[in-house]
Amino acid sequence: MLTRLFLRPNSVILSPTHFFLFPKLSLTKPTIASNAIPYGPSLRKGKTSLHCPQQKQRRWRQQQQEYQSLSGPKPLYQCKEDQEGEKEEDPDDVNMINEDDFTRVFDIAALRVPAKDCFSLESRIRGHLLNWPRIRNIARVPGDEMEESMVSLLGEKGSEDEENFDAFNRRIYGKAEGDGEELSPVLYREKLANEFNSRGFIKFRNLAKISRPKRKKKKKMGGKGVEGEENERERRDEFSVVEVVEEKEGGDWRGLLGDEFKGRGKWMGSTRLLLLDERYAEKGVDELPQAIKAVAQEAMRENSTTTFNLVRCKLTLFYDYWQMNEILEALLPRDMIIPSAFETVGHIAHLNLRDEHLPYKKLIAKVVLDKNKPKIQTVVNKIDAIHNDYRTMQLEVLAGNHSLVTMVVENGLRFHVDLAAVCVHFTCNIIEHSTEIFRCLFFSSLAENQLKSYWNSRLASERQRLLNGFTHNDVLCDVFAGVGPIALSAAKIVKHVYANDLNPCAVQYMEKNSVLNKLERHIEIFNMDGRRFIDAMYASQKAQSITQVVMNLPNDAVEYLDAFRGIFKYKPKDKAYAMPLIHVYGFSKARDPEFDFHERIRIALQEVAVNVEMRRVRQVAPGKWMLCASFRLPTSVAYAHTMSRMQAHQVKSF
Ligand SMILES: C[S@@+](CC[C@H](N)C(=O)[O-])C[C@H]1O[C@@H](n2cnc3c(N)ncnc32)[C@H](O)[C@@H]1O
Structure with a gap:
């Protein structure tokens, strides 16, 4: 991601x-x-x-x-x-x-309104409200909350008669309905029994619910159950606090909105604060816009007990409120480019910091970690240039825990990716280095100096597109399969998958992942060079069944197409073999990337492939595209008796 x-x-x-x-x-x-x-x-x-x-x-x-x-x-x-x-x-x-x-306190004004009216009022005066990102326009007033059920027991606000309090008393102390006399224990039990049925309370539905909580809803952390929602609400509210600092006397309101707008001597019912736009912070009641006054007057007319107060508030925003770029803007030197993006693999965030960022790398990583918890637990950065054939580079853990074994979920499948063994630094290969952040990782531990596994979250949608083209009649060959994101996802759809990778660690993880996802019966895994794998597949009985081939090694895959020359040369020509549909990936920096890629395919096959469906997958760097070409292998290539120049070269050097 x-x-x-x-x-x-x-x-x-x-x-x-x-x-x-x-x-x-x-x-x-x-x-x-x-x-x-x-x-x-x-x-x-x-x-x-x-x-x-x-x-x-x-x-x-x-x-x-x-x-x-x-x-x-x-x-x-x-x-x-x-x-x-x-x-x-x-x-x-x-x-x-x-x-x-990073704590900032803002003076604002708010309308204190009855809790039950707050949502309708909010929608009517939305344009005059604070409308700050992540801050709710409606705030609670600590201390004047009362449960709905309690309010209904006490009766409507303003009702003078004592009846409601009697009812309240009776519910609590079990007094009789009419006379207020206390019931005998037998009568009281009978009365309670009438209020129950076999499933729980009849009158107190909420109590009935509480007594029979649904198991699924009991999830604790982050669950969507009742507790999860409460946690979520608490978490959301942690980054800001609204406090009432001064209540304006109601005199002004009385003049403008009627006698009901008097001071709050007694409890007037639960209220909420409607946070007003910052430009009204210092304004008095008479300076408020006509729209607010009109809405207040109308609400007053509809319900004579409704009250409004203009109050001064303090809105405090804490470190947790500010976004990553805002914190970094404040921390990093002026004119420095703020690190713009990072790649995630499971719980690990990978930064690709510029040289100018390096003195602040730990600071930046700490902010990345703080602002992306709990999903991100570890932040790493590339610490070395790509320096060998595999284009390996070293990564350094900058913040968080040092666990680099992670799990990625894609297409409902779980993939284990081990980014390193024990050391803080680990080696990772990338397909192509460019100015853009991080492309593909081939992780390996420094200790063993061998590839661990590869993962590129950015290709998830491309993989999905590919998968959409497979049916349960297909048999798939994945020549450069990595830890198996395409091969294993396809194994859920197609008849059978043959997956291969040169990297033994990737193969090991692919095997683990096939077991983890219970797909081991649908996939056969090989550990060899891609060209040899193609040869081996087509030399075996499997040749007839293969319908699709995926070749995702964008730097070189096209060069491996020559392996398809003569795959059926020893097969009887009268038997009609189905030609596989090949999906090959590649990069092109040419002005016409499609033409350029087409040419490279033609050179590798020594034939012009017809009906090539070419698409740009994504731009990997300015002027450089990743492409995917899908075409049916030409029959003339499959039955060719002449070797390609590359094959001939290989035979010679062997
Ligand atoms: C770009 S990754 C593709 C992995 C996988 N298809 C995916 O989408 O994540 C290319 C893979 O090709 C493997 N590879 C590199 N050279 C190879 C070769 N000559 N033969 C077979 N596999 C090779 C690498 O180990 C790597 O796992």
Whole structure:
């Protein structure tokens, strides 16, 4: 999977000496005058706060340290972070990110409205609401919540009679309906029995549900059950807090909207805050737009008990609120390109940092990790140029855990990919190095210096397209199968698959993955050179059954097409063999990539393949395309008696 971020020069104005040290900037002043700042939330706006819990904790730690230096003996309690704080400051140290410095407090205004009306009001005045990304326009008011069932027991707001409280009393203490006398235990049990049937409560449906929770809904972490939803809500709310700092007296509202808008002396029912657009932060009631007043008046007319209040609020956005690019913009030097994308393989994020990023690699990785948890657990970066035939390069774990064994799920199948054995650095081959981030990985451990396995998440949709062309009558040959994303997915569809790869580790993983996905009976796996594999397949009885061949080694696959020359040369010509449909991948930098690729196919086959279906898979670098050509093997090639120049060369050198 590719995660895209913004690609733009860093626009934060920081002094060069402060570039990395955004956290060391003044905590009390916004970094830039807010009038120069665009609309919406920004780290360059708002106030930093010394009153949020994290800030308090930090100050407490500072005080502890001061105390230590003054009084000599260490305090009895010293937290782990304090101990770590004694280390010398390392610019590479990921702890350089001080999350508190990303806390911003914004003064805003809000309408305090009855909870039951908040959604309809929100949709009617949406254009005047805050509408900040990831911040809900409707906020809860801590302390004035009451359960719906409790409210219905207490009765409608404003009703003066005591009846509802009697009913409430009766439910709790088991009093009789009319006289309020307490029931005898026998009568009370009988009354309760009437309220049950065999499946649970009749009157309290919700209680009945609680008493019989559905098992599936009991999932804990991230599940979509009741608990999962609650966790999700908590998580979503963690990055921001809305607090009411001042309630405007209702006098103004009374003048504008009627007598009901008076101060909140007693509990008026559950309420919600409708967060108003930032431009109304300092406005009074009479300065609010006519549209808001009209909606309030109308709601008032419809229900005389409805009340509205204009309140001043503090919206605090924490480190968790800001997106990766915003944090990096603030941390990295001015004019530096913000790392724009990373590739993921299971729980691992792979960065391809430029040289200029290297001094900040741990910082960048920490932000990537923080902002993509829990899916991403490890962040790695290429640390060396591609330097051999296999175009291997070394990767370095920058942040998170060092586990590089991961699992990728594609097409409902699970694929184990072992990115390295034990060492922090590991070698990985890529098909082609370019300015673009990371293409294909052929991972291997440094210790063994051999390929581990290959995975390219970017080709998932291409693989799907290919799979759509297979039917259960097909027999497939995957010449360069890797750990088997095409071969194993196809094994679910087609009659049989013959899969091959030169890399023994890839083959080992392909075998493991076939067992893991219970497909071992539908696939036969080989470990040999692609050209030999084609020869072996067509020299055997399997030749007649093969209907499709996939050749996905984009740098070289086309050169292997010569292996198809003469595959049927010893077969009787009168027997009509079905020619396989070949899907071959390749790169082209030519101005006309399709023509160029067609030419290379023609040279390898020494024939012109007709009806070639050519498509551009994706652009892998500026001016460079990955292509896929699908064509039926020409009969003249299959029955050819002359060898291709490449085959002849091979025989000679052998
Ligand atoms: C681009 S990967 C394709 C893997 C798989 N088809 C996929 O989509 O993930 C190419 C694979 O070809 C293998 N390979 C490279 N040279 C080979 C050769 N001469 N014969 C057979 N396999 C080879 C590599 O080990 C690698 O796993």
